Amino acid sequence: MSNPHSHCVILNGESRSFPESHPLLDATVADGDILVLAGADAGESFAGLADTARYSVVLIELGSECLGVHTGESRGEEGSNVLGFARFRLGDAKPSDLVEIVRQPQTAQTAVEAARALFEAHGLKTAVCGDFPGRIVDRLVRPYYNAALNRLDAKLATAADMDLTLKLGLGYPEGPVELLERTGLAAHHDTTKVLHDALGDPAYAPARRAQVAKARQLKGR
Amino acid sequence: MSEQITIGVAGSGTMGTGIAIVAARGGFPIIIYDVDSARVEASIGQMSAFFAKSVQRGKLTREQVDEIMGRVSGTSDIAAMAPCGLVIEAIFEELEVKGRLFSDLDKVCGPQALFASNTSTLSITEIAARSGRDDRFVGMHFCLPAQLMKLVEMSPGINTSDESFARAWQICEQMGQRPVKTQDAPGFILNYFLVPFNNDAIRLVEEGVAEPAEIDKAIKGALGYAMGPMELLDLIGLDTQVLLCEALHGVTHEPRAACPPLLRRMVAARRLGRKTRRGFLSYETAAIFGA
Numbered sequence: 001m002s003n004p005h006s007h008c009v010i011l012n013g014e015s016r017s018f019p020e021s022h023p024l025l026d027a028t029v030a031d032g033d034i035l036v037l038a039g040a041d042a043g044e045s046f047a048g049l050a051d052t053a054r055y056s057v058v059l060i061e062l063g064s065e066c067l068g069v070h071t072g073e074s075r076g077e078e079g080s081n082v083l084g085f086a087r088f089r090l091g092d093a094k095p096s097d098l099v100e101i102v103r104q105p106q107t108a109q110t111a112v113e114a115a116r117a118l119f120e121a122h123g124l125k126t127a128v129c130g131d132f133p134g135r136i137v138d139r140l141v142r143p144y145y146n147a148a149l150n151r152l153d154a155k156l157a158t159a160a161d162m163d164l165t166l167k168l169g170l171g172y173p174e175g176p177v178e179l180l181e182r183t184g185l186a187a188h189h190d191t192t193k194v195l196h197d198a199l200g201d202p203a204y205a206p207a208r209r210a211q212v213a214k215a216r217q218l219k220g221r
Numbered sequence: 222m223s224e225q226i227t228i229g230v231a232g233s234g235t236m237g238t239g240i241a242i243v244a245a246r247g248g249f250p251i252i253i254y255d256v257d258s259a260r261v262e263a264s265i266g267q268m269s270a271f272f273a274k275s276v277q278r279g280k281l282t283r284e285q286v287d288e289i290m291g292r293v294s295g296t297s298d299i300a301a302m303a304p305c306g307l308v309i310e311a312i313f314e315e316l317e318v319k320g321r322l323f324s325d326l327d328k329v330c331g332p333q334a335l336f337a338s339n340t341s342t343l344s345i346t347e348i349a350a351r352s353g354r355d356d357r358f359v360g361m362h363f364c365l366p367a368q369l370m371k372l373v374e375m376s377p378g379i380n381t382s383d384e385s386f387a388r389a390w391q392i393c394e395q396m397g398q399r400p401v402k403t404q405d406a407p408g409f410i411l412n413y414f415l416v417p418f419n420n421d422a423i424r425l426v427e428e429g430v431a432e433p434a435e436i437d438k439a440i441k442g443a444l445g446y447a448m449g450p451m452e453l454l455d456l457i458g459l460d461t462q463v464l465l466c467e468a469l470h471g472v473t474h475e476p477r478a479a480c481p482p483l484l485r486r487m488v489a490a491r492r493l494g495r496k497t498r499r500g501f502l503s504y505e506t507a508a509i510f511g512a
Contacts, residue, residue: 088443098442127439129431136431136439140450143477144418157410161401165410168372168399169364173445176414203477 003121005056005114008032013040017061017087017095024122034118037061043070046082057111057118058082064194067102067131079106083115087124088137090179091187100135101128133198142192142204148176149185149207185213226306226392229254229330231322233264233295236339237311239367242268244309245289246368247396253295254302261295268293271368303329307392309361311339314468319343320351327353335389337361341412342468345405346378355380359389362409363398371399374409407472416465417477419457420484422450426501427483433501451501455494459487459501 009028011018015038018025024036035055037045042061047070052058058081060070067084084102087095099119103112116126129136152159163175180188189210196204206214228244230237233255241264245251255261272286281289294301302308308326310319323336330336336358338348349358360376373393377386393400403409408416422436431439437449454462466480487493487500494500 088439096443098439100439125438125442127431127435127442129435129439130429132428132430136425136436137443139425139430140418140421140436140440141444143421144414147414147417151410151413154406155404156406156413157401157403161403162410164399165372165374165401165403166414168401169370169374169411170415171447 003117005034005118006032007034007036007118009036009038010045011039012037012042012045015039015042015061016063016089017085017099019095022122024119024124027122033057034059034114036118046070052080052082056081057114059085059115059118062086062102064133064191064198066133067104071104073104077106079104079108081108081111083107083111084131085115085119086135091184093183097123097125098137099124099126100137101126102131102135103128104131134195138191138195142188142195143201145176145180145188146192146203146205146207146210149180149209152177153208180210185210186217189214225249227252227304228392229302229305229308229326231255231302231308231310231326232312232339233257233260234311236363236365236367238264238267239365240309240311240339240363241293242271242368243363243396243398245293247398249396250292251294252302252305253293254297254299255295256297258295258297261297265290265293265295299325300329302326303331305330305334307335307337307389309337309339311363314340314343314464316343316347316351319348323348323352323358333357335359335385335392337389339363342408342465342472344378344407344472345376346380349378349380356382357385359386360403360405360409361389361393361400362411364411371397372411373398373400374403374411375400376403376405376409378405408469412465412469416462416469417475419450419454419462420466420477420479420481423454423481423484423501426451427481437502455500455502455504458494458496459484460493463488 006029008030009025018038033055034057036059038061046060062084071082086100088098089095101115112128119126127136159177163178166172166175189206192204192206227250229252230241231254233253241251241253253261253264269290275281276283276286336352338360339362341362345360349355352358355378358378359381362374364370364372375390390400425431425436426433433451437451440446440449463480463484466478470478491497492499495504498504
């Protein structure tokens, strides 16, 4: 996708999406017409902006919160040139190439397309979603990971056979148990607990093994 | 091969035909049984066509295919299943229907014959209890398309003997498949995880979280999956997903396994997926598998 826009990146706090050098960060220009607010405190940067209308698009890096926390909401008619974004990332693993772009009901389509073009022009993949907890990927994978951990406890199969089955049967590059071991069970606990609190759905309740891992992390073990 | 038994395949639909291809390719004499002789003939025709493509692709020689197909026969007379050392059932997913089939097979097959069910959602122990030989009964769940997928989920019922399970496992490996052992639990491994996962994806569409194509892009981009859940649902068939939901939810009562209302509406609208060229996504052709 061609990208006719220039962009300016303001980093405020550690960014989960861009924890290290990236072509998108390197290409920042002071007078860019897309403003990328990255970092854990991107929302604070947005709150301190005097004028968002001078940019064609403003992109706020999101953590687990909804975009509406920063922009406000009104009767389901909210939306402007301000969008949220986050690179999907499992625990401490490197960020994936997937950027979830968060829009609101009345977000300008031109802003969505400009955001997509910006990320894709810098080697990333994009998916657009509404402003909901967990966006797309966490909403889908966390119940699956919890179920895998629960079925492991129930001795449905060995961890190795569960992983192998899902790889051979569905072509997944990695089984759920090995994936959670690689990226951190405690990190899974944190993400799924936030979703459980937000959605109230028992499928997001941290599985026992994730609770144990979190407890051990808190005890420094 | 340590044991040259005849393998019977009961049911000549897509799955039965795929299993027959696997077993025949593995070197076993095959008898395909179905109550409808026309379906048996069609199944053998599909096997021939599959192997003809294998010759075109250089995977088998014409002579090898002739030898394989020379070991394949079909019947609509259940008495003709008498020589089978293993019968793999791949018929309609209904407990009583499967039970009657195995009860009839029990009367014609020798006492050493093993019975196996390809069920994806029913209990192996419950089917075995209707078979007259629950100690010689195993679950052998092949993946679709069986002729291309190596994985077989193998489950012992409560009364399955260790010896029977070990024999069935060995035969599965002799067919060139990769068995994995699972408990006799609803959906085993694959469907237990896949059916609710796909339902969750449908619910994201239902709730307006994202469009189907965006969901697929997200899952493929984030996790490296070859297919997104919406593409996969369209390939499976949305009517089939309804049946899977009903079977799995019927025994587990887990909310995530329940059929999402949008799925039923899609089926009512005849948007069944690739086979009708419209499902969650649109397709120019109804073709599913390459030549």
